[in-house]
Amino acid sequence: MRAARLHRYDTSLEGPEYLVLEELPDPTIVEPDDVIVRIDGAGVCRTDLHIIEGQFRDHIPMRLPYTLGHENAGFVAAVGSGVQRFKPGDPVIVYPQVTDGTCLACRRGQDMYCENGEFPGLTRDGGFAEFLLTKERNLVRLPDGVSPRAVAPHADAGLTAYHAVKRALRWLDPGDTVVLIGFGGLGHIAFQLLQVLAGVRTIVIDRSELALHLAHELGATWTIQAGTETDVVSEVRQRTGERGAAVVLDFVGEGLTPAQGLAMTRRGGAYFVIGYGGRLEVPTMELVNQEKAILGNLVGTYAELAELMELVGEGRIKVAVTYYPLTQINQALRDLRDGRVKGRAVVVP
Structure with missing residues (x-):
């Protein structure tokens, strides 16, 4: 072979x-x-x-x-x-x-x-x-x-996205805002899962015009093009009434995104590290005062893959x-x- x-x-x-x-x-x-x-x-x-x-x-x-x-x-x-x-x-x-x-x-x-x-x-x-x-x-x-x-x-990208979104549901109520940093293979699947399972507003952040075009096609509430002159944290806070997002799903996890992702998470919210390669440093006072949660996300379970295939079979999730x-x-x-x-x-x- x-x-x-x-x-x-x-x-x-x-x-x-x-x-x-x-x-x-x-x-x-x-x-x-x-x-x-x-x-x-x-x-x-x-x-x-x-x-x-x-x-x-x-x-x-x-x-x-x-x-x-x-x-x-x-x-x-x-x-x-x-x-x-x-x-x-x-x-x-x-x-x-x-x-x-x-x-x-x-x-x-x-x-x-x-x-x-x-x-x-x-x-x-x-x-x-x-x-x-x-x-x-x-x-x-x-x-x-x-x-x-x-x-x-879906064997990895879809499963990882599904695992993260299922875990994020405990922090979410209908009408809350979720930020997706990176709208590639995982991000565009996670977006669809949020629409099916959570009923939330979404902010998509990506450098790529191609990725942001896909986000528009799928119906993202807002998109932000990341770049050297874009203050993405301020943009997110402006769109959330200065509160920040209930959940941030970081599918990049390197460069500036770990610090930005945590900064745009609201008090009592959760920052999910899904992409990797960078480092995250945070004062412990911020975690205590803001009660933010930081969660790593490792693929998912066999049962979750089977559940995801049910949604795929119903035509509710597409890649x-x-x-x-x-x-x-x-x-x-x-x-x-x-x-x-x-x-x-x-x-x-």
């Missing part, structure tokens, strides 16, 4: 070629609960860029070369002798963490905290390939009429997708790096 492999880190992200297309043996069934998925689409995520630039090498064991791709969907190609819920040909989306199912975190339904979990595309070969080896417990059957390639980004053949994976990564992707990029083997 063909696969896109990372052989070396590129800390500056300047190289025109990040991944190398290679021919590898097809995966094979080894254990009774193994499943091989024929990839129909694999989402391209900013995490892939962070992996390429080496941000994970001191935190997660990785052995180069390996295959990236953690937003995967496709059709079941083969199953182990113990698999009961799926058969070849079934359309599926793949929960990103391969879990053991027996540790305490898994027993509690907190799949992303699995004590023995593996993450295809990070700690083992992922889905920028023609086939992916996974487990039965990682598969969610797609609703009738749903194309795997059209929903592949704006730009398709690339696997042979153009490096172009997809460059376009993501340079802000030229509307919504989410998906590679198709």
Whole structure:
């Protein structure tokens, strides 16, 4: 099979070629609960860029070369002798963490905290390939009429957005204002989820005119174009009667956004760190006096992915997708790096 492999880190992200297309043996069934998925689409995520630039090498064991791709969907190609819920040909989306199912975190339904979990595309070969080896417990059957390639980004982008929005509901009442910093793959999905679940006003902040155009298309209450001369905190406060936003969802998490995001959060509100790469420093007096909450957000649970697929099947959540053949994976990564992707990029083997 063909696969896109990372052989070396590129800390500056300047190289025109990040991944190398290679021919590898097809995966094979080894254990009774193994499943091989024929990839129909694999989402391209900013995490892939962070992996390429080496941000994970001191935190997660990785052995180069390996295959990236953690937003995967496709059709079941083969199953182990113990698999009961799926058969070849079934359309599926793949929960990103391969879990053991027996540790305490898994027993509690907190799949992303699995004590023995593996993450295809990070700690083992992922889905920028023609086939992916996974487990039965990682598969969610797609609703009738749903194309795997059209929903592949939900395996991480959609799931992460859904997890964050569900957690944010405790801070929200109808009519409150939510700020979304960054309106790429995660942001535009989170926006739709807020409309379905919360009934709030929304302020979208992004540097990209393409992203802000998409926000207008979807019906954002206000948009703000970030830039060197834009005081986004003052803009948000002006639109919220100087109170600030009840919830800020930061899908960027680097540069100026952590400080700005916390500053535009109202008293008693919550600032969600979803994107990453930067640093956040805050006086403890501000947290006490303002009673602001700061929450990290790590993907989501298997059950939440199944719930999200129900909303997708009902046509209530859609992903704006730009398709690339696997042979153009490096172009997809460059376009993501340079802000030229509307919504989410998906590679198709």
